Amino acid sequence: MALLESPPGDRPTTRCTPTRARMRPRSIVPGRQRWEVDLLRGRPASARLTETSLLEAPGIEEVHASPVTGRVLVRHDRTVSPREAARLLRRAIARTLAALRATAANLPWPDTTAQPGEGMPEDRGDGAGAGRWLPRILGASGAVAAAVIGGPFLLKLLSKPLLTLGLTTVATTAVVRRAWRRSDSAKQSADEAAARRHPLRRIIGPHKRKFALAALLSGLSQLAEMALFALSPSIVLLVAKGGSATLAKYGVAGVTAQLSLLVGAAGTACLAMAAFGYGASVVWRQLAQTIEDDWRTRTYEHVQRVAPADLEKERVSRVNAVLSEDIGQISTFVGTNMNDVVQMCTSLALLIPAFLLLAPQIAWIALAPIPLVAWLSFRFHERAVAGHAASDARRSRLNGRVTENLHAHTTIKSAVTEEHEIARITELNRECSEADRAGGRSSAIPPQILRLAGGSALVGTVLLGGRAVLRGTLSTAAFGPLIEMPGMAMLKLSRLGSTTDQYQRAVTALDRVERLHDLPLEPFAEGRPMPRQQVKGEIELRNVTFAYPGRPPALRDTSLVVPPGRTTGIVGTSGAGKTTVAKLLMRFHHPDRGRVLLDGADVRTLALPDLRRAIGYVTQEPFLFDATIAENIRYGTFDATDEQLVTAARTAGADAFIDSLPDGYATRVGERGAALSGGQKQRIALARTILRDPPVIILDEATSAVDNETEAIIQQALQVFGTDRTMVVIAHRLSTVQHADQIYVMGPGGVVAEHGTHEELVTRGGTYTTLWQLQAGTPALA
16 A cells, blocks of 8 residues: 655664555545554554544544554544545654654653553564664673773763863753754654744743743742752851851851851841742742733634634534643643743752862762753653653543533433443543553653662762862862752752653643644635625625535535525525535635625625624524523624614514513523523524624524424514515525525535526426425325
8 A cells, every 4th residue: 555655865774663654444434444554563652643643633533543453543524535534644654654763763662551462562673672672782781891991080080170061061962952853853844843933932922021030030049049058068067167267267256156147148048048939939820820811812812713614623622622721731831840940950050160169079970960860851751752642632532522422411311322422431531541641650760760860969979079078188168068969959950850741741732722823814804895884785606616625515506696685595405505505605615616796796805804794694503602691692782772682582583482581581591502492592593683683694494493383473573674684594494485585496416406486486396396295295296
């Protein structure tokens, strides 16, 4: 089948790294595909990465990649064609392959999902095991031999402070640059990386001053803390020795005076540490809240302005998760972890010059763990990326399923499928738990290794420093303040693993937020103004062809004319493109060919807000907000008076049932209007449109849920209200349109099958005649 070949110049040199991903289709049906991908077999991290990458594509609803069998199950929206779904899968596999190439020199990702006996090494191939471990064993043996033979010489070199500082700086820089370059290459191309600013700059945005203030307070707090830790051993040494020659040299004579000075300095440092720490905590939290509010406001504003056709491709639960959880993750990182980052940098910035100035001969033991700790932290970061992404993706699927089931509560009850849905939720919850447990095990190891490295630095400093003091090459006055500094600095550095973890989560969340921002906006500021008072209401579809993605054309070379100030009915079978006509007129979608005209002007050339203000659109499934009836009717016409509101409700036939409610217009309708019947919701939505008083009205099955008597009342009211207005009535029930000035009968593919008045169409003996006789209960014509 299709091969995803790597470019010749990018082929890795190691024979353990795959250079292609062979894909074989097992089954392909509309909405579902199953593939076998050799690349994923035995590679759980790659399987998780593929799932995460594919779930980010629009229209993909569910992905299950098995590292045991190498099979991938993809469920997608039926609007996505099978060819497009296969293309998206190939792209996700290509990204996974690129990530494997980028980490070719690293250890394999750990198998955290395979059961005992099922796991396979991450890297496969002939002799992969030996080829992977033999060089490392030989390298480790060589390092041990070199240390034994050249130990004294290495210690002599490391005793040179400038050389130690240079080696430490070079090693740490190399580790950091290599780790982040490798991480970034797995996520985006060089062009994408160059086009985007650093994640921190994108997160902070315009709040640089508050960020600088928070960082300054954190740095001062850490400075005071290190001063306190430096003074504590000095006080002990002062008491043990009975005085300090250094303080006496500066005019502080007597043990009591010297002790008072040091204790006072320690107390001042303690107060400064608490004061600056409190200030830093407050400012960081304020900054985090400001950033969260700013990002959520901007993101929601962007989502509100996204074209409906593009937003329909996104799952509601995914958008909701971005607006709540992902933006909250960014805020959490700024409010809690940024303080740790600044304090860690301050600790290292003070530790290095302190040792170089006071005890250069033992500086190497304090500085040597820094690149090791950095390497371990970034090593953990690399292994955690795929696990976190997979965990987030599984949790998003679980939340989406729970939300969907809550909305479908009545459907589930009527179908008696409670046990089926419980089993589905249980399975999704199990997958989330497995991903979280795997991530928890991975997260528990690095902090302990980092603490061990910090403890080793403390022990080494005490050992070598103590020997230097005994030999007389280092004074106790210089050694005292340095005893606890390495351990404290390494303790701060030990948080690098968890901080890096949270940083990666924040960056991943930021990527998802920015993907929403990448959705194209509707051109609100473009187009020719069209004041509502000047709208006559003449509508024309001229040779329009339109197809939803992955579907046959809903309209095919369709032409129709709606005269201004008249009522036009559009009827036809399901799927004949009736609702599509309304969506094209509202510019929710754009025709593939042809033109949609309003008063002779292409709707794409008109100012979008003016166009939609001129059209009142009532859908078959109206949406009501969780508010009062009055607030729902006033929505979009917020300055309407109570008299205007009641008049609109009366015209829509809603006043009778509203007056019968205990709270009347103040009655809350519940979430999505759950407290009302379908017909009541339709009448409130109709009253909302009538209150707007638009020159053009589109009723898309707007009375389908009301009884015949109520429909007759509404029809009479609409005839009065619709005088001198253009009304387009879309209906299945022909009695809804029988009094229309003209009627279009839509056939399969959106083709206009018939056109005329009710009386003309009934006697024509065509599709309309058959539908009318079926609905009227009379025998069909022969």
